[in-house]
Each structure stands twice: as structure tokens, then as C-alpha cells.
Amino acid sequence: MKELLMGNEAIAVGAMMAGVQVVTGYPGTPSTEVLETIAKRNDGSIYVEWSVNEKAGMEVAAGAAYAGARSLVTMKQVGLNVASDPLMSLNMIGVKGGMVVYVADDPGPISSQTEQDTRHYAKFAKIPIFDATSPEEAYQMIQDAFDYSEKYHTPVFFRATTRVCHACASIEVGEFPKITKAEGFVKDSRWVIFPRLSYLNKKKVEAREITLAEEFSDYPGNELIGSGKIGIACGGIAYAYVMDAIESNKEMFTVAKFVTPFPFPTIFADRFLQQVDRVIVFEELDPVIEDALIYHQGVTHTTHEIIGKRTGTVLNAGELSANYIAGVLNEIFGAELVVGNQTFEDAPKVPTRPPVLCAGCPHRASFYAVKQAMKGKEAVFCGDIGCYTLGNAAPLDMVDTCLCMGAGITIAQGLEHSKSAGTKFSFVGDSTFFASGMTGVVNAVYNKADMILVVLDNSTTAMTGHQPHPGIGKTMMGEVSAAVSIEKVLVAIGAEVKIVNPLDLEAAIATVKEMDEKSGVRAIIFRSPCVAIVKPDQARHIDTNTCIGCMKCIRELGCPALSKKDGKAVIDPALCTGCGLCSKVCPTGCIVKD
Amino acid sequence: MKSCLLCGVGGQGTVLASRILAQAAMNQGLFARTAETIGMSQRGGCVVSHVRIGEYVSSPMIPEGQADMMIGFEPGEVVRNLSYLKEDGIVITCKQVVQAVTASLSGSDYNAEDMIAYLQRKVKHCIVIDGAEICNICGSGKVLNVALVGAAAQSGAMGISVEDVKAVLAAKLKPQFLAMNEQALALGAQCVTQ
Structure with a gap:
């Protein structure tokens, strides 16, 4: 089937x-x-x-x-x-x-x-x-x-x-x-x-x-399609885009599909070059096939014109598309291919829609707690890779650096050792902590760094779709294993550790303030499960009689469940998980349970 | 060959909708391809799904100007992606907007009415569906995708019938969700006949 x-x-x-x-x-x-x-x-x-x-x-x-x-x-x-x-x-x-x-x-x-x-x-x-x-x-x-x-x-x-x-x-x-x-x-x-x-x-x-x-030159995936005099070399998804783009005028082209870019199938490339007069290369990312063709021509002393990224003709960043390829072929070879040409310049403006932390995401509460605790004080927030990278967006604006997995912990140390001002915070998720965070903490303790490590422990690898990790105690074979304790690891390394639920906003803020007073390597574990893996609590709603329309909830939290309607804040009951963070921010106490 | 672009906001169920359309086509012995937005954008960002069915096609991505149909889960997203539509293509869209968090913060909120009015002016066949009403009747906010697929099937633009979709739902969904989704499918289809 x-x-x-x-x-x-x-x-x-x-x-x-x-x-x-x-x-x-x-x-x-x-x-x-x-x-x-x-x-x-x-x-x-x-x-x-x-x-x-x-x-x-x-x-x-x-x-x-x-x-x-x-x-x-x-x-x-x-x-x-x-x-x-x-x-x-x-x-x-x-x-x-x-x-x-x-x-x-x-x-x-x-x-x-x-x-x-x-x-x-x-x-x-x-x-x-x-x-x-x-x-x-x-x-x-x-x-x-x-x-x-x-x-x-x-x-x-x-x-x-x-x-x-x-x-x-x-x-x-x-x-x-x-x-x-x-x-x-x-x-x-x-x-x-x-x-x-x-x-x-x-x-x-x-x-x-x-x-x-030689062997790859006869590999069936490396294929010549058509017999036109203009050669198109391509690989990956660009091949599919090329075939869509040339649909209305195939006779012009010979398409060479390269599925084994290394070792480069040289005899196959020769067959292709012998059949065409000029060559254009379409591939996403870097000009790998293009460079191999140019190099091969150098070795064999042949001189086809090769058009592509190196000639500044084809995009050298971002995705390609069938429309884009058709446009380039029309411009360079007068191919008269059909491209989408409907324009909608008079369309009403639609605002950008970047991804955001989910409604009820505990990371929002963690970032907010640190932000509140450090209000009026100098602090740098080193971020990392995961859902919590989205803490960079307004209104939280809590990611000052982000480089690669685990780097938030060690970048903070570099800022500290260069005498850069402010308390250095490093935010890392639970899965990232195990993947490449632990060695950075050892480095911090050993080299006497002064920093606050914030572990955002939501008990899963959330961004990629909720995979288990060493802290969960479940394997991909469906077996139970010993869960590695983040706090015990941190204590063993030599960091002082406090654990707090970020949705308990008062306690969370107090913990951050307490840790800020101390020195050395100290860690706060904000522990609250990802909203996507637990049953939501009852949705909150806004009492419109007492809502004064100050919009503090929206301005401070940016939760997607909150929006404005007729001068008041409203909560989308389908999105709200009942985390209650907004009710703690509201100055009039108008956000209540049903 | 028929192409359908589905667009909306992460979390609205576009992925399941495109899989249902593709499966319905495959059950008729047709070739199907889809391409979906999976990853970071699923967190409330813009999402699009491409569905291409019929004879063999090379690319899972619909070229701009080549979609026979667009299914909009959110009218602003249809406006954003309108360049994908063929000149005589059909649009089926939910009428309720989902305000972006950025819009709520900056005060650049937009009206459903402006979006719908623009689509009705620009698109010859534009069918507007009260998705919120259907979800209300069915008792779940999660049936919007099936309601829209119901309207898409009823329109005949993809060569798939409501019965074809019903068969896919029966095979794909857990029994406890079937009745609710069948109701949404029927209500969606009704929007086209009326």
C-alpha cells in the first residue's frame, strides 16, 4: 500500500x-x-x-x-x-x-x-x-x-x-x-x-x-534530463524547483541532477558538459556543485561559461523557488517561462507575525521574574538555543546574546572577565544543560566566575517537539531509566542552587534578588512543566467592570492569549492555560477564574 | 494537477488539514505531495501548507500564481499569501482574525472587515466562513481545520468530495472525536451550497 x-x-x-x-x-x-x-x-x-x-x-x-x-x-x-x-x-x-x-x-x-x-x-x-x-x-x-x-x-x-x-x-x-x-x-x-x-x-x-x-558517475540518481543546449546543473530541492520552472519550455534545457556532490561524479559531469553550450547552476546554500564544475573544468582544460552564485547571478543566501528560477532563466536566456505575476500592491497592511512563547509558557514567568527582580539594576542576559530564545521578543526583551548550544553560560564568563558592567545571567534549558551546558558550569566554578545560571527546567525538549532527555528518566526504547538530577549535578560541580516555581511570581522574584546579593557561581532552577505536556488549568477571564483598560498585562507579558477589545483587555479562552501570571501583574485584580 | 495553499497561524491545525486533503486524493489513486511549516513558526507564527495532487509533480512547493485554491484559517494570512493564487483561483477563508502579539503591543491591530472586503474585491470566488460559529456549534475550537476542508471539498475545486474527506476522517481520527468533526465537515460544506 x-x-x-x-x-x-x-x-x-x-x-x-x-x-x-x-x-x-x-x-x-x-x-x-x-x-x-x-x-x-x-x-x-x-x-x-x-x-x-x-x-x-x-x-x-x-x-x-x-x-x-x-x-x-x-x-x-x-x-x-x-x-x-x-x-x-x-x-x-x-x-x-x-x-x-x-x-x-x-x-x-x-x-x-x-x-x-x-x-x-x-x-x-x-x-x-x-x-x-x-x-x-x-x-x-x-x-x-x-x-x-x-x-x-x-x-x-x-x-x-x-x-x-x-x-x-x-x-x-x-x-x-x-x-x-x-x-x-x-x-x-x-x-x-x-x-x-x-x-x-x-x-x-x-x-x-x-x-x-567514477562509480557515482553511473549512479542512477545522477541524471540528465532533456537535450537542450542550455545546461542547468542542480541538486537537492532546487532540482524540483527547476523542473517546475522550465515546464512550459523544456526543449531549451538539459538538466543535470547531482545527488552525489562528493566525490563529484566527473564522468557524469563530462557527459553533461559535452551536451550543452552554456551552464547555469541552481543549488541552495553554498556553490558546491558550481565550484566542483569550475574546478573540474580547470583540471580538464575545458571552458564552458558557468553562471551561478560565483558570477553574482544566483542568490547566495536564503531559499530558491520555482518563480525565482524562472525569472533568472527568462532574464539570462530569454526563456519565456511562465512566472506568477499577480501583484497586490494595494493590499491592506498585515503586521509581521513572529513566533512567540506559547500562552501560559513558564519561560515567560521566569523571564518576567528576573526582569522584575533586576529592575533599576545593571544586568546582562545571555540566552541560549531552545524555545526560550523567544524571550528576546518584546515586551520581555530578555535575551542580550545568543550564539550556539550552551554558549550562554560561557559567554557570560567572558563578559565577566572583561569587567563588563552588571550581573551576568545565563539562561539555559534542561535539555541544553545536559547537551552542552555542564562543561561550561565546570569552567565557571574552576575559573572563579561570578554569574547566575538560570536553568529553565520544563521537563522536556520542547522546541523540537517534546523529546525525552537525561533528566526525564525515560528512554526512546520505552524504558524507565535513572533520571539525572540537574540540582545534584550543579551542587557536585560546586554551585549554590535554589529551586523555585516561576509561576509563583513573588517567590521567584525574591529568589532572584537573594541570589543577586551573593557572589560566585550560583544557580536558580525555575521548574515548571511545558504547557504542551500537561493538562491546562481553568482559563482565566477578565471582569470588564473592574478592568481599567491600562493594558499592563499585554504590555508587560505579551501573552498570545491576551488582546485588546473596545478599550479593555480580553483573554482568548481557547488559548489560556490558566497559568495566572497576568492576574499577578494586573493592578486592579480584574483577572479571575470563572 | 491541482494545487491548494493553506495558510494560517501556528497552532490552528493546518498540518492536519493538508494531510487530510492529500490522503483523500491518494485514496482515489492519485499522486500527492505536501509541504508544511514545522518548527519554530508553529509557536504562533505564520504557517503555510502546500498540497499538490493529481499527476506527478516535481516540487512540493506551489509556485506563486499557481494555486487553484487557497484555504485561509485567518483572513490576514490570506492577504499576505495572495500572490500564490491563480488568476481564476478560489479562496475559502475563515472570517475571524487572530491578532499578532506584536500588533497588540504596537497598536497596529487590523480589522477582519478590511481584509475580507479586500479579498472579495480581488478574488472572483471568495467564500467566507464563520469559523467561530461552527466551532461554537461543535463545541470545540479545534474543528476549524475540518470545517474549512469541508468547504474546500464542497467547492469541487480540488476534485475531492465531502464523502472522500469523511472516509479519511473515519480512518484517521480517534472514535471519540469523529462525530464532532463530521458535524464540522458538514457545516463547512453547507457554507458553499448556501
């Missing part, structure tokens, strides 16, 4: 078809659903874990592949930076069982701090990469990725981008194979990295690059 599968689900099911036995990863949009899908469809024969971070995930998957099992590790593009330490040695050690590193890139960026192109990592690490153009292609291609990994004893990258990861397509899914037990770890000096071994293996890796460039 055909199923409507999301790209990430198709990749998951494809990996299961390939007989994957060990799956690890760290959640991150747009990669998360791969591991979740495998956990959901698992009959118990596949080991699945959310690892503490991407480095741990990569190493667990590598260990499994050493033992001959097929393994998969999943992450988003910036997660690969965390996992790059093991990656950049594993590439020279290699694997026995097939190991696929699934990385989801995020052109835009839509849900990430940066646009980062994983294809560079493939080239850097000298390991092959597959880049799917659609969910159905991804389903087949991930199975091939496992085969290549095993055949060449190397980890293999599998990359997709948001519009493939989160697109759905009808896909015919077969029966999952029976998992056979892996051979098990066999002791051998090949698993111990030493300078001499790296030197010898590097020679093999370099030789493999040439072999794979």
Missing part, C-alpha cells in the same frame, strides 16, 4: 528497510522525525536512543558499526559541528557495518541560527555524501547509502534540506527485513588511531575518492 510519508519518515523507513540496528541522534529541526519514526515503528529489534548530544550519538553509532551492525546517527546541520570531533577521526578509521550520518540542512534559515552546508563537511572529511531531491528518492537512496558505507568501510553522509525533510509524498513501502545479529566486535589494531595508521589510511581514502567519482 502507498503511504503519505514525510521526507524524514521516508528516510527512517528506508533505513529500516536497509536493516539498521542501532539508531542514535540529538533532536534538531528539521532532522528530528527520522529517529522518532524509527522508534515508533520499532518492533523492539532496533536499538534507538536520543543521545545527550551529537558527539555522543556519533560515537555510539561508530561503536555499533565497529561491531558490524548497521547504524544511523541523526542531527541538524549545526549539530554536526558538535559531532565533528569524532567525525574527523572516524573518517580515517572507517567502519565495518554500514554507518550513515544523517544531517538535515536548513536553507533560509527557517529554524536554525545559520545556513550551514553539510556538503562542505563531506569534502572536508573526505567521505561520500548523498543529497536527496524528494522524499521518494530519499527512501531509496538511504538504502544505497548503507550499501556504499559497507562496501567502502566508511561512514557515509546522507543530507536532506527542510523542504525535503518536511515534504510528504505517496510512497510504496515494503516489508521490513528481519534483523540479523551483528558479528560483534573483533579486536584489531585497525580500531586504534595512531599517526602511522592515519597516514596509511589517508592514502586509501584519497584513492577511494577517485574510484567513487
